[in-house]
Amino acid sequence: MGTALSRPRSDGERVRMSTLGVVSARGERAGASGSVAATDPALLSAVEAANLLQTRKLHPRELLDACLSRSAELDGDVSAWVRIYPELAYAQADRAAQRLSAAEVARHGAAPLVCGLPIALKDLFAVEGLPLTASSRVLEGNIAAGNATVVQRLSEAGMVLMGHAHTHEFAIGSCTPQVGNPWDTTASVGGSSGGSAAVVAARFAPLATGTDTGGSIRLPASVCGVSAIKPTYGLCSSYGVIPGIWSRDHVGSIGHSIADAALLLGFMAGFDPQDPVTATAPALPEGGYPLVARGGRNPLAGKRFGLPNGVGEALPGALAAVFEGFIGLVRELGGEIVAVEMPPLPEGMLPGDYIEAGAYHRQFSDRAADYEPMSAAMMGGAIAMLAAPVSEYWDFQRSRAEYQRAYNRMLADNRLDCVLLPGTKLDGVKRPENVVGDVEWANYSGAPALCIPAGRSAETGIPFGVQLGGRPWDEAGLIAMALELQEAQPIWREMAPLSGAPRQIPEVSLGTPGAGPDPTNTDAAPAAFRIIATTATDRI
Template sequence: MLRTAGVAASATTLFGPSALSGPAPAAAVPRRSPVLPDPGSITATDPALLSALEAVSLLRSRALHPRELLDACLRRSAEHDGEINSWVHVYPETAHAQAEAAATRLAAGNAPLLCGLPVGVKDLYALEGLPLTADSRILEHNIASGDATVCRKLRDNGAILMGHARLDEFALLTATPQVGNPWNIADTVGGSSGGSAAVLAARFAPLALGTDTGGSVRLPASRCGISSIKPTYGRCSTYGIIPVMWTRDHPAPMGRSLADAALLLSFMAGPDGHDPATTAAPPPAPLYPLAPRPALKPLAGKVFGVVAVDMPAELGRLFGEYLALITELGGELRDVRLPAEPEVLATGGARELGSYHRQWLDRLTELRPSSLPVVGMGLAALAAPFTEYQAFERAREQYQRDYNRLFAEHGLDAVVLPGAARDGTPRATAAAMSLLDADLVPVAWANYTGAPAIALPAGRSAVTGMPFGVQLGGLPWAEADLLDIGLALEAAAPYWREEPPLRPSPRVLPAVAPQPPGPGPDPTNTETWNSVYRFFPTTATATG
């Protein structure tokens, strides 16, 4: 039974990188040991309200059983998901089996840090023998033929894959209008990973998987008051994930806190022979930082490039206060402009989108009306000469070098910009937002460069009461450095602890038992052919 639970974070228990299963990559630089909350300091009475790191502390001290944590998450979902509608399917049979296996590993005393934690999974990731629908009627009866590499990694390390969360259909839009925001059911959760963000904000699971093709985890994080990490392109495998645009798609961890998301990233990252971009990447950290470095001025010597965005006065106030926090912690601010995005970047991405969706040519009427223009744009792009796609490749590489040069010329450690430009948006209004407008805030810069970006909550509007967040971006492969910055800001401004006041809204959860796998050969049981071309981020600044 749960004896202690809660939200305090006094840190006494230490676990080194050996807590992760398997040896660290030979070339990896070891990170400092994670600091977990003291089990005796945790005071919440409902396990579903625990952060991921708090749950880790209680699981490892044997004060909490994985099944108890899972049941609390399922119970809270059943009590409150009626209006929110965050789950496409839940998998209690497989999840309970995973919880019992996790308990056995924890009892043996050598379990990975992730062991026993429930994870919500965006409905693009394949789980063998379970539905995979991309939240679309087109895939209503589709059953995955295998596991996405990321999901296999998580399960192998003891995670409990609790269910599939909703998204904008095929991840084409940025609103997820079928999901209510836990802070205001009538408001948008953002997208396309809006269901995953809602699962976290509503405390239905401590961790969630999203994907980011055009701000798809950063926008929902800002809308829902949670945190996310878009890693460097190639840091995490895309194998077994339904694609949107294969050179812009990023598997992405999401958590209530940045520290929680960093824990999830530690078990997602690494090479995969099915995804060439990951095999060429430098080794990931064996464990990404989970706590800030102790310092009076933790951002001293750090330079932040501030990107101006038009937004309402109240959001401008919140953003200004966050910039003031950066300077209070020792950081220096410099006004910068992101590189201009050549038009060919959008047309190249459209061709990739069309390459996947051409398999549904005889079923386009089954798409939602809001999805049709985006898919139509992608299919039309297939008629363009392949030389235009080659021009996209060249422009993409040049844009990435221009971004690196921005850092070099201004001496930057990170860029900082808002995570939203609207102070609350009704779900009906947001329904038509696509990857083409992305909520009027710059987001594609991180997908075109492949550089890492994090999203953090930065307070709530005094006008609407809705959360507001910021984006921070770094140089390729520098996730650990960017996380150090973000964790310092999170410690100074722990807005992630704020909990939406949910009202009872019961729902019979859409529970599904495992079934025979689809025929494949791709784990998604769809045709995910794409070009042999893979974008590879570098830190180069040279032109040409």
């Protein structure tokens, strides 16, 4: 099928995609072994598509064509996209094709593995000269003044920006009511990164960015059947991203498989002088994060998985069965399950969170009528909380610091490699209800957490995921374990049964950047005080 990069394949030409895996910087092969049958490039995982792009068997324009066509044909009931940017995307695809050409590779070496891959951005990430609205009427007409650091990095790596995906307004809730779940469009996608998860689940784009302030990446990943990584706090810069709650906003990645999400994360992470918290992160693993399982009979031998007491008992029967099956898979692969007690969440959470949210939203106090009713009530309360004594905020942050250490002690005392928790608590939540789960532990500890598909409910057919949480800065270890689980049980390959529902998605071209100075064109500068992730275990 060796299509030359100088000639995209015609619309009518069909091809069987055969992938043997991408050679990573480690010399490993990433992706599924053997071949993957696909007549539509949009159905490929990011790692599979990267292989074909790198070997010049797939043209970036061809991949973009497929993703845009599928979006136009099927986004009517899903409504995952806020806006798309075809003019910009095709220009970026052409630049990617040039970098991937044999002549450029011979001259400058291989292009980054993400070069030519389309991506969706949550509608919180600034792109200079393009709208940035946080899916809210409050920011109608707002144009970003610059690029978020993560966007700049991905652009420099050659990725193709397709568009912005919906978020629950200002990332406030956990439903994203504008968006239908690709598995059942009457069901909730969770939030607040619901549009990003839906874009990936519907195969509109192979990758998406998200943010996680209280489960906002993991909850949508669970109910949409995709894989996601909420990294350690400070691994990825939040500069140029509209904030929710500064001290627990985590920027993360979403893909079909954990290898996809890990591939993207490796190009998002790193030090940013505009976000000093990133200086606390260690260097990224040499060669990037693992993208391939070791395999074998007992690949999880010697690994200890903490199972918090009572977490499975609260699940509906159909989800409990899937969760028990996942635990059985861990054991089957050689992992040891250890009963543990999670530490209680910090005291004073609500005042602490409200104070940080109010500090950002007070700039919109004259636009209260433009918020959705639930958001208006929450933001009104958050702004009012700014009048609370400063001691309440400091007491909360001290309690949070102790919680971080208590979480680390739990891991250390039980010699755990990770903890396992359900991705969600409820089955088949309908729009516009919120999807809920035990998720705050990872945001208050700042520790990394993944969510990977474990199966689907026998009652509703909605996917259900499992969270893996680890030690701060141990993304590589978590990813390696998740790779083994997905190698043994590749549930992520299941596809949502979307039917034809066309949509004329709003298209926007680059325009004049906003005045700034912040890339978001709002007052988004964080406070000088920021909590940092720690591996400490001593009490304070």
